[in-house]
Amino acid sequence: MWRRAIALIVVFVAFAAIASSAAVHDALLDVLRSLERVIAQHPWAGALSFVAFAAVSAMFAFVSVAVLTPAAVFAWGEPLSMLLLWIGWIAGGCATYAIGRFLAPRVVTWLTAKQTTFGIQGRIRRDTPFGLVLLFQLALPSEVPGYLLGLAGFRFPKYLLALAIAELPYAIATVHLGAGFVQRRGGVIIVTGMILVLISFGALHAWHKRLRAESPTQALC
Secondary structure (H helix, E strand, C coil): CHHHHHHHHHHHHHHHHHHCCHHHHHHHHHHHHHHHHHHHHCHHHHHHHHHHHHHHHHHCCCCCHHHHHHHHHHHHCHHHHHHHHHHHHHHHHHHHHHHHHHCCHHHHHHHCCHHHHHHHHCCCCCCCCHHHHHHHHHHCCCHHHHHHHHHHCCCHHHHHHHHHHHHHHHHHHHHHHHHHHHCCCHHHHHHHHHHHHHHHHHHHHHHHHHHHHCCHHHHCC
């Protein structure tokens, strides 16, 4: 866990250093201006494409919508970019839940890390408390909880609520990262990245702590 946190911090620091480069920033602005003109000609298609890409990024770990966030901020501004990103992630989370709920467990194991699936699957059941599910959603990449909660048959309305709550701070922080890159504000990138790390690993620590505090039978309920 600590190695992963340090690696993420290093990535955010490197990202801030790249953003502070005048040459990189000028090249980025040229690209963003071109994208803005395309989006202005096709506003609905641009918004729907961004939402769809965000949804796919919430389903598969190897796809990241972060690369498009600076363009979204440049084209639509921060508030609308946050909303579109949040909607896309919720849609992707619903899709992962449906895959876990209606397809074979073997498909879920194939789509997620096998060790992660086997290590968590026994902890998550249909009647798992909402607070524990919310921590689970905050602690892990969005695709993992959706697949496993769907596989466990956890009630969809409660899952949707936990998903919406958990994805909101990440959507806000991700857009702030994109805005920091567009505006060459390295401090914003580092601080926002640190907040993301604290949210994720704070939730992970709290989740493990709750599981340890409960008896094995209660932890499975």
